[in-house]
Amino acid sequence: MKQNYLEELNKSQKDAVLYTEGPSLVIAGAGSGKTRVLTYKIAYLLEQGLAPWNILALTFTNKAAREMKERIASIVGKERAVYLWMGTFHSVFSRILRTESKVLGFTSNFTIYDTSDSRSLIRTIIKEMALDDKLYKPAAVQARISNAKNQLVSPSAYATNKSFFESDSAAKMPAIRDIYRRYWDRCLQAEAMDFDDLLFYTYLLFRDNPDILAKYQDQFKFILVDEYQDTNFAQHCVVQQLAKKHQKLCVVGDDAQSIYSFRGADIDNILQFTKIFEGAKVFKLEQNYRSTQNIVSAANSLIRKNSRQIPKDVFSENEQGNKIQLFQAYSDIEEAEIVAKEIRELNKLHSYDYSDYAILYRTNAQSRVFEEVFRKRAIPYKIYGGLSFYQRKEIKDIISYFRLIVNPSDEEALKRIINYPARGIGATTLSRVAEAASEYNTSYWNIISEPLTFNVDINKGVQRKLKDFVDMMNAFKESLETKNAYEIGVHIIRESGIMADVTQDNSPESMSRKENIEELANGMSEFCNSRLEEGNEDVFLYNFLSEVSLLTDQDNDTEEDFNKVTLMTVHSAKGLEFKNVFVVGLEEKLFPSNMSGDSPRALEEERRLFYVAITRAEENCMLSFSKSRMRYGTLEFGSPSRFIAEIDDSYVKIPSGIALGRRIDEAASSFRKENRERKSPISHPSSSAIPQNQRTLKRVGALPPSRKTNSSPSNLEVGQKVEHERFGVGFVKKLEGDGDNAKASIEFEHAGTKQLLLRFARFKVIE
Numbered sequence: 001m002k003q004n005y006l007e008e009l010n011k012s013q014k015d016a017v018l019y020t021e022g023p024s025l026v027i028a029g030a031g032s033g034k035t036r037v038l039t040y041k042i043a044y045l046l047e048q049g050l051a052p053w054n055i056l057a058l059t060f061t062n063k064a065a066r067e068m069k070e071r072i073a074s075i076v077g078k079e080r081a082v083y084l085w086m087g088t089f090h091s092v093f094s095r096i097l098r099t100e101s102k103v104l105g106f107t108s109n110f111t112i113y114d115t116s117d118s119r120s121l122i123r124t125i126i127k128e129m130a131l132d133d134k135l136y137k138p139a140a141v142q143a144r145i146s147n148a149k150n151q152l153v154s155p156s157a158y159a160t161n162k163s164f165f166e167s168d169s170a171a172k173m174p175a176i177r178d179i180y181r182r183y184w185d186r187c188l189q190a191e192a193m194d195f196d197d198l199l200f201y202t203y204l205l206f207r208d209n210p211d212i213l214a215k216y217q218d219q220f221k222f223i224l225v226d227e228y229q230d231t232n233f234a235q236h237c238v239v240q241q242l243a244k245k246h247q248k249l250c251v252v253g254d255d256a257q258s259i260y261s262f263r264g265a266d267i268d269n270i271l272q273f274t275k276i277f278e279g280a281k282v283f284k285l286e287q288n289y290r291s292t293q294n295i296v297s298a299a300n301s302l303i304r305k306n307s308r309q310i311p312k313d314v315f316s317e318n319e320q321g322n323k324i325q326l327f328q329a330y331s332d333i334e335e336a337e338i339v340a341k342e343i344r345e346l347n348k349l350h351s352y353d354y355s356d357y358a359i360l361y362r363t364n365a366q367s368r369v370f371e372e373v374f375r376k377r378a379i380p381y382k383i384y385g386g387l388s389f390y391q392r393k394e395i396k397d398i399i400s401y402f403r404l405i406v407n408p409s410d411e412e413a414l415k416r417i418i419n420y421p422a423r424g425i426g427a428t429t430l431s432r433v434a435e436a437a438s439e440y441n442t443s444y445w446n447i448i449s450e451p452l453t454f455n456v457d458i459n460k461g462v463q464r465k466l467k468d469f470v471d472m473m474n475a476f477k478e479s480l481e482t483k484n485a486y487e488i489g490v491h492i493i494r495e496s497g498i499m500a501d502v503t504q505d506n507s508p509e510s511m512s513r514k515e516n517i518e519e520l521a522n523g524m525s526e527f528c529n530s531r532l533e534e535g536n537e538d539v540f541l542y543n544f545l546s547e548v549s550l551l552t553d554q555d556n557d558t559e560e561d562f563n564k565v566t567l568m569t570v571h572s573a574k575g576l577e578f579k580n581v582f583v584v585g586l587e588e589k590l591f592p593s594n595m596s597g598d599s600p601r602a603l604e605e606e607r608r609l610f611y612v613a614i615t616r617a618e619e620n621c622m623l624s625f626s627k628s629r630m631r632y633g634t635l636e637f638g639s640p641s642r643f644i645a646e647i648d649d650s651y652v653k654i655p656s657g658i659a660l661g662r663r664i665d666e667a668a669s670s671f672r673k674e675n676r677e678r679k680s681p682i683s684h685p686s687s688s689a690i691p692q693n694q695r696t697l698k699r700v701g702a703l704p705p706s707r708k709t710n711s712s713p714s715n716l717e718v719g720q721k722v723e724h725e726r727f728g729v730g731f732v733k734k735l736e737g738d739g740d741n742a743k744a745s746i747e748f749e750h751a752g753t754k755q756l757l758l759r760f761a762r763f764k765v766i767e
C-alpha cells in the first residue's frame with residue numbers, strides 16, 4: 001500500500017473520498033478530479049479492509065475501467081485490484097446475466113448481438129411482415145425499440161403505452177409494436193441479447209427475483225459510478241435496485257457534460273439524485289487541474305449560455321496559458337493541412353509527442369480528410385470509431401463460426417456463415433429453412449440438423465451439404481471444453497476454409513485480410529496468456545467471445561498505437577485529456593449539428609458537447625472552421641459556428657479578417673447573400689465547351705467576393721496568386737496545353753502542388 005496517497009488530493013476531494021457512511025454525489029466541472037476521487041475512494045475502501053469483490057465500479061468505457069484499475073493497482077498492489085468488479089454497465093451486467101441466465105430462460109452462453117446483428121434481424125422481420133422498408137427504415141425502427149428498452153418498456157407494455165404508440169402512429173409506423181414483439185421473441189429464440197437487453201434483463205432479473213437481488217446487494221458493499229450524467233433510465237434503475245439496501249453509493253458527474261440524450265441518457269438522473277437517495281451528501285469540486293486558466297475561463301464563458309444547469313465556479317491555478325487560436329480554411333482539405341502544419345510547428349517549439357495531440361470532430365465522416373492529409377505529411381495517427389477491428393468482414397465471419405459453435409441457436413451467425421466460404425447452400429434453401437423455423441417455432445440450427453423431420457423441401461444434394469456443415473460444426477464443438485480459445489480458434493480458421501478463401505490471390509486486399517486474421521489469432525493467444533498469468537483459468541472460447549462482444553470503439557488501442565495523434569469524435573473524447581486539442585469543423589449545421597434544428601434543448605446539448613471538446617485540452621486549444629466542405633458527396637458552403645462567438649473574446653485570438661460575433665440573423669443573411677453571389681459563374685477559357693449538365697455539376701461557384709477579382713483564369717499567368725475553393729491560396733507555377741486541355745500547375749500554401757484542368761478548376765485570380 002502506497003503511503004500518503006490521500007495527500008495527492010485537495011481538501012474537497014479528500015472529503016469526498018473519506019465519506020463512506022451513505023450515498024453521495026460529487027458534482028463538478030470538467031477536469032476537477034471526479035474520476036480521481038472515484039479512483040482514490042476505491043483505494044481507500046480497500047485500505048479500510050473491504051474486499052475487492054465487494055466493490056462495484058461502473059465506468060463509461062472499458063478503457064476507462066482499465067486505466068482506473070491500473071491506477072488503483074499502483075496504490076494498493078496488483079493482486080487486490082484484479083478482483084474488483086469494474087467495467088462498463090454492459091460488461092458488468094453481462095457477467096451477472098451469464099451467471100443467472102437460467103431464471104430468465106437463457107443459457108449462460110447467450111450471444112450478444114451487436115448493432116449490425118440486431119439491425120439485420122429487424123430488416124428480416126420487416127421483410128417477413130411484408131412492410132414497406134422505405135417507410136419502416138430498419139435504423140429508425142431499431143432506434144425506437146432501443147429507446148423503449150432504455151425506458152424499460154417491454155413489448156407488452158409497449159402495446160398499451162399510449163405515448164410510444166401515439167408517436168409511432170404520428171410517424172406513420174404503427175406496426176413498430178408488432179415488430180418489437182417479434183424482435184423480442186426472435187432474440188429469445190436465438191439465445192441472444194442486444195446491448196439494450198443487457199440493461200433491461202438485469203433490471204428484470206432483480207425485479208422478479210428478490211433472492212438474487214439480495215445476493216448482489218450483499219455482495220456489492222460499495223457502488224461507484226463515473227459519468228453519471230450520461231446514464232439512462234434503465235441504468236439508473238439497476239443502480240437504484242442494487243444500492244437500495246445499503247445505500248453505499250457514490251456517483252460523480254457533471255451536468256454540463258451530458259451529451260448522450262440521443263441514446264436515452266437523462267440529465268434528471270443526476271439532478272434528482274438527492275431526492276431519490278434522501279440524505280445524500282453533495283460534494284462540489286471547483287479547482288480544475290487539467291487545463292490552463294485561459295482554457296477554463298473560455299469554457300466557463302461558453303457554458304454560461306446554457307439555461308439548464310447547476311451553477312459552478314471552476315477555476316484553475318495552472319498557468320494563464322495561450323489564448324485559444326482560431327483558424328479559417330477555405331476547404332476541408334485546407335483545414336486538415338493547417339492542422340498538420342500547426343502540429344509540425346508546435347513540435348518544433350516544444351518537445352511534444354504525437355500522442356499529445358487530439359483532433360476532435362462532430363461526425364465520424366470528418367476523419368477521412370485528416371487521414372489523407374496526415375498520411376501524406378507522414379504524421380502518425382490513430383483513429384477511434386472507424387470500423388472497429390471486430391467489425392471487419394473477415395473477422396466477423398470467423399467470430400460467427402465461434403458464436404454458432406458456442407450457441408447453435410444464434411440465427412444471425414448462422415445466416416452469415418452457412419454459405420461462407422461458398423458450399424452450395426443458396427438463398428432458396430435458407431428461405432425454406434426460415435419458413436420451417438417460423439412454422440415450427442424453433443431455431444434455424446434445429447431445422448438444418450434434421451431437415452426431413454421438419455419437412456423442408458430440399459433435394460438430396462442440398463441435404464448432404466447441410467449435413468456436412470452440421471457435422472463440421474459439431475466436430476468443432478467437441479473441442480470446446482478441451483481446447484483453449486486460441487487452439488480452437490486456429491483450428492477453426494484453418495478447417496472452416498476461411499483462410500484458404502482469403503489467400504486465393506495475392507491482392508493487397510487479400511493480404512490485409514490475412515493479416516487481420518493472423519492478428520485475431522494473436523489476440524486470442526494474448527487473451528489466454530494474460531488470463532493465465534492472472535491465475536484465471538477461464539480461457540475457453542465462450543470466455544473470449546463474451547469479452548470481445550463488449551468491446552467498444554475506444555478499445556481499439558494496441559501497442560502499435562503508441563505515440564500517434566488521436567482522431568476521434570467529441571463524444572468518444574469524454575473523460576480524456578490531451579496537451580493539445582484541435583476542435584475542427586466548427587461550422588453552422590455541422591457543429592451545432594443540423595439535426596439539432598431549432599430546438600433549444602438540442603442546441604444546449606450541442607453546446608455541452610462543445611464544452612466537453614474544449615475542456616479536453618491541457619495546454620493549447622485550437623478551433624477551426626472551413627468555408628466549404630464536401631458533405632454527402634457535394635460541396636457545401638458553411639459559416640462559422642455560433643459557438644465560436646459565444647466564447648468570451650478575451651480568451652480567443654481571432655485573426656483579422658474573420659467576422660465573428662455577428663448576431664445570428666445578421667450572419668444568416670450575409671451567408672445567404674454570399675451564397676447568391678457564389679452562384680454567378682466565373683468566366684472561363686472554354687466554358688462554352690462544357691456540356692450544360694456538367695457545368696452546373698462541376699462549377700459550384702467562386703469564393704465569397706471579399707477579395708480583389710480583377711482578372712480571371714482565362715488570362716492566367718505564371719506567378720499569379722489564386723484562391724481555390726478547396727485548396728485555398730496558391731501560386732501558378734506552370735501553364736500547359738490549350739482549349740479543353742489547358743492545365744495549370746499550382747503550388748498551394750497548404751495543399752501542396754496540384755495539376756488542375758482549367759476547364760473544371762474552381763479558383764479565381766486574386767493578385
Ligand SMILES: Nc1ncnc2c1ncn2[C@@H]1O[C@H](COP(=O)(O)OP(=O)(O)OP(=O)(O)O)[C@@H](O)[C@H]1O
Pocket residue numbers: 008009010013028029030031032033034035036037254257288289290574575576577615
Ligand atoms: N488534487 C490534484 N492534484 C494534482 N492533479 C490532480 C488533482 N486532481 C486531479 N488532478 C489531475 O487533473 C486531471 C483531471 O482529473 P480527472 O480526470 O479526475 O477530472 P474529471 O473531473 O474526472 O474530468 P472530466 O469531467 O473531464 O471527466 C487529471 O490529470 C488528474 O490526474
Ligand SMILES: [Mg+2]
Pocket residue numbers: 034035036575
Ligand atoms: Mg472524469
